[in-house]
Amino acid sequence: MRLAYTEDQELFRDTVRDFLADRCTGTDVRAAWAADSAISTRWAELAKVGVTGIVVPEEHDGLGMGDEELAAVLVETGYAALPEPLLESAVAVGLLAEFAADAGWLAEIAAGRATASVLLPGRRLAVEAAAADVLVIGLDNGDLHVTDPGACELTAHRSVDRSRKLYTVGFQPTPETLVASGAQRALARASNRGALGAAAQLLGLTRRMLDMTVDYAKQRVQRGVRIGTHQSVQHHLANVLIKLEFARPVVLRAAYSLARDLPSADRDVSMAKIYAGEAADLAARNCLQVHGAIGYTEEHDLQLFMKRAWALGTAWGDAGEHRDRIATDLLGDAPAPSTPSF
């Protein structure tokens, strides 16, 4: 196994990186905070590059790529804190491609004319459900429904990261919306794609916070010296880099396993989500510390990345949930000893 990007993946990454450096600045992310929906004209521009269709099958005008290429792109969207629901769309696309390819949404998403939102079993919030053109809902019993979000009762909830527009969904399943039953396996796979994608974005966010803070530490002068010359400041940042470098191959491994449907995919994805989450969490704390009081302010961009990291840390399963999955993988379903009663 070669845990590095292929030449193509590197070119995709560079293209997305260049695009987002121009089109998704801190100002753009702030605009998404103020708007009702974070979906802007940038979605159609992303489609031109090929980003929105990356996992859409080729017969539906997409690129037909898999979780590895998706993860490589999502690292970059994390770095830029792209507000559009690229990950949610990609998760929905996987399910639509398997069970509702004829509905016509895939080509629309690839062309940047539509977005999809998704709600999987065990989750309560759908990102951008109100602005999405189609909502994909998986139920605990393995039923999969595809519906018009307009036909659902949507209630908005405020996220710590206000560019994430969250909704709970009141939904009445009908035979018309049902596209598959017994889809547990596909839903589990979709859930893994979500967790992997969140991990990939967390890597990008970690790198961004670190880059910003290294720059800041090189510039900021206090008591006549640049703060980056202090060993204690260097340690804070070096610790973030260590966490990031530990997490990176774990995320690549998870993408590799999921792309090939390996038996270890559940465990590998959970490992990735935990490692990337820990890296981003430490980055948020240490980078805030190094920035000092300015880092607390809404005027400074650090908070945009910090809050995205916090939001994604619990999205698609928090560390506890993923540790449980790893424990199950290692120990089987043996119940934990219960608390003795006396």
Add this chain to the structure above:
Amino acid sequence: MKIVVCVKYVPDATGDRGFNDDGTTDRESVDSLLSELDEYAIEQALKIVESGVEAEITYLTVGPDDAKDALRKALAMGGDNAIHVNDDDIAGTDALGTSLILAKAIERAGFDLVICGMASTDASMGVVPAMLAERLGVPQVTYLDEVTVEGTTVKGGGTVKGRREGDVATELIEAALPAVVSVTDRTGEARYPSFKGIMAAKKKNVEALDLDDLGIESDQVGLSAAWSIVDTATKRPPRAKGEVVEDEGEGGVQLAGFLAAKKFI
């Protein structure tokens, strides 16, 4: 028709660029990429084709092994094929020598229109398009902010028209094809390569040529044949602290005094 777009692989302008001991460009310590100013030339070539002109677009670069990355990026943006002239004896070549190599390669490939960026982002001389036109014996229409091609037929012919914004006038210029044009960074933003373009680029042909293939002797190019060489280079001094004028009612006088002392007014 055939369009040849000349592109250059240059050290990243945002990096800390420098020179080697012999005054040639240091390509080791800074990552290199396709010159941003050449992306505008690529964009205009693609626009010409999109406007309905039937044309084959060939990218041409002169540079070391890694310069193929610049061609790959150009091909990912669009276009048909590329030529990479690469020879150890080319190292240190100046603009005159470069224009010789480019001209020979362009003649070999055949052309109706040659499009260049206005200058490279490393040497920034902006003279190669004019030298090329001279060597190829065709008209030059340089520093265009807008460019269109009209009246081409399968047998050739046609004209290239352009607009050049100067300090005192806007010139509308046209030339009969074949011709050499250079375009500015005001022609319109260059597109991003698409993922499909990146995949397609892998199947496009990149022809590798050396000096022998072009009939150029090694003593015609390289550092020893260069008419312009870098004698010495001095790093720009770090920015000094500015002077702060405290306004206590006569700040304007102080400002005027400062500007007068520096001979600005």
